[in-house]
Amino acid sequence: MDFSSKLLEQAVDQMSQLPGIGKRTALRLVLHLLRQPETQTEQLTKALSKLKAEIKRCRNCYNISDTELCDICANPSRQEDLVCVVEDIRDVMAIENTGQYRGMYHVLGGKISPMDGIGPSQLTIKPLIKKVKDGKIQEIIFALSSTMEGDTTNFYIYKQLEGTGIKTSTIxxxxxxxxxxxxxxxxxxxxxxxxxxxxxxxxxx
Amino acid sequence: MDFSSKLLEQAVDQMSQLPGIGKRTALRLVLHLLRQPETQTEQLTKALSKLKAEIKRCRNCYNISDTELCDICANPSRQEDLVCVVEDIRDVMAIENTGQYRGMYHVLGGKISPMDGIGPSQLTIKPLIKKVKDGKIQEIIFALSSTMEGDTTNFYIYKQLEGTGIKTSTIxxxxxxxxxxxxxxxxxxxxxxxxxxxxxxxxxx
Structure with a gap:
């Protein structure tokens, strides 16, 4: 695309780095922002910068959180020895929305996927095993998506847990x-x- | 959606203000940014802020431009007395891509649309009429999309031009x-x- 404006081109280029956003969509989004009052662009860029700068990972479950310990881990009425292993915060949100689960979570941050260069060491598998070996967990529920990568990840963790005698289940x-x-x-x-x-x-x- | 993180919620809220981006897509985009190095968010927010702060409208054709006079208007080899009336920069880009047009443009910035609260005064119709009355234009080509709004806008401008004896055409x-x-x-x-x-x-x- 020939933009005739470097500023516009840079904004579109950056916007089209986002997944599922092509150049045309990016141009539509950027032109929309141009038509809106300046405050909208300001609020968007501020919210994104602030999120990136201030967001934390919960030190217990590794979920995205505003605080050191996320709301779920800090809630004393949740069942501490039941842990649901999920990929990311979207899965936590989906399960929380059912209102059927009162245990804790452990957010892996992805699935083992050699094709994408993601090995076990990039995921939060070690802290999970540590929690199990510290005797804090009675049962682990695997709730990864049932794809090749999800099954591989489940199996890898399952193997690591051998000998701990912990109860494991899948959804x-x-x-x-x-x-x-x-x-x-x-x-x-x-x-x-x-x-x-x-x-x-x-x-x- | 229940985010458990105010920072995440704000970012998703802002992102979902963009046209065609719902809450779910916004969440996907924001989580993607979180997984990427900080520079990507920085570059995106900088490009957007810079665009919004520094972008200009060409003083002749009202197209988006980095300079007072856009590249097309500043090009002495273009046919100055032939003006193509378009809605926004995307139409300019589309026509430029054909390589078949060597005249100038006039960017209206929208179409007359009472439903969206856009009247003739919000568009750059007055400067167009002025250019015609100043005798700078021989022919106007209407290239708005052929919708109710596009046809209304064409007809409104056509009526305003009555008596000027200017040649008008549509694509x-x-x-x-x-x-x-x-x-x-x-x-x-x-x-x-x-x-x-x-x-x-x-x-x-």
Whole structure:
């Protein structure tokens, strides 16, 4: 694209670095900001700079947090010895939204993915193992997405935990509530039959 | 969405003010920035602030420009008395990319749209009329999108120009080059038949 304005070009270039934002979309966004009052650009840039400068990782669960210890870890009414292992804050938010979970989290910060150059050492696996070995955890629930990378990560952690005698589980895979069987993929349907649950369980919620 | 982090929430709120960016997408973008080195956020915020603070409107054509007079208006080899009326810089870029136009532009900055509260006074229609009355222009080409708003704006300007004896034209509407007739909408196909051109013209380019 030929912009005829260096300032515009730089702004569009930077905006199009964001995932899923191409040059055209970036131009649309930047032109929108130009049409708005200056305060909007100011507030956006301030919020981003402030976030990047001041955000912390919770020292217990490694979730994004404004404070040293996040709200969930600091909450005394949560069940401390039950830990759900997730990839990032979006998964924490999704599980919290269900209102069905009262344990703690451990945020890995990603999944093992050799293709993207992410090994176990870049994730917060060591602190998790340490917490287990310190005897603070009774049960770990693996809640990573069920992809190749997710399964690899689960298995890696599972292997590291061998000999600790800790209870491990994964979230149930199956047909979504309200979904038609005929449209479900075979792997999911297969797993939902293998891991069938007593009928009485389905009456509970 | 419950973020558990005020900093994150503010950043996502600001990001989701951009057109076509919902809360979920905003969260994805902000988390991406968090994973990247600090320089990326810095460069993005700097480019946006700088753009907003330093960008100018060309004093002749009102296009976005780094300088008082934009590159196109400052170019002595362009045909000064031919002016193409467009909505914003994206249209200028699109027409420039064709390499078929050597005249000048006049950027309106929008279209008359009572629904969005945009009247003629918010657009750069007055300076255009002034340029015409000063006798600087021989022909005006209307190149607004052919929507209700675009047609209204064209007609408003056309009415204002009455009595000046200036030549006006609009860009041709018709079937896109390479398109199948059967998939064209009726209005476009209808116009392309009404405004048919001598066959010899189609051999030129």
């Amino acid at each position: 149930a895979r199956g047909i979504s509530v309200g979904d038609e069987l005929e449209y479900a993929d075979e792997v999911t349907l297969g797993r939902s039959i293998t891991n069938r649950v007593p009928f009485e369980n389905s009456l509970k919620s | 041709a509407r018709g079937i896109s080059v390479g398109d199948e007739l059967e998939y064209a909408d009726e209005v476009t196909l209808g116009r392309s038949i009404t405004n048919r051109v001598p066959f010899e013209n189609s051999l030129k380019s």
